[in-house]
Amino acid sequence: MAYWLFKSEPSTWSWDQQVAKGETGEEWDGVRNYQARNFMREMALGDRGFFYHSQSEKTVVGIVEVCAESHPDSTTDDDRWDCVDIKAVRGFTRPVTLEQIKGDERLSEMVLVRNSRLSVQPVTEAEWRVVCALGQTDPD
């Protein structure tokens, strides 16, 4: 199983909205970046990801699971853009801030730190465990 991070502006699509979608999940649509799209094409059913609120919050707020593999993005007719569906698994007991992540040397190689603009990004298993520990949240 692989690990990922999904970034969203809370004013556009928030964790609460994701949770409200329940088991059905929701298309992670609107991505118009090749790198991000390519990562979504690599995703498999059951892969886990962090749900990160950018901008005003800058915190990892929850864990999601890939519940549909890559398919055409329904919000465009342009066949270049694919996306996956994700569903909420659980919220973080204590949301982990970007500041905490930047302050932890074990996370210094995280893409979130290295390339803050990439909206869908891979996370290593080691990073996954560290961030979950910081958030006092079950990693499995």
Place this chain on the structure above:
DNA sequence: GCCAACGTTGGC
């Protein structure tokens, strides 16, 4: 609100 970083577009 500013600005740096980055990705994309289009003219040549």
Place this chain on the structure above:
DNA sequence: GCCAACGTTGGC
């Protein structure tokens, strides 16, 4: 195929 111009993102 290069590169300047432009638009967008996201941290500060």
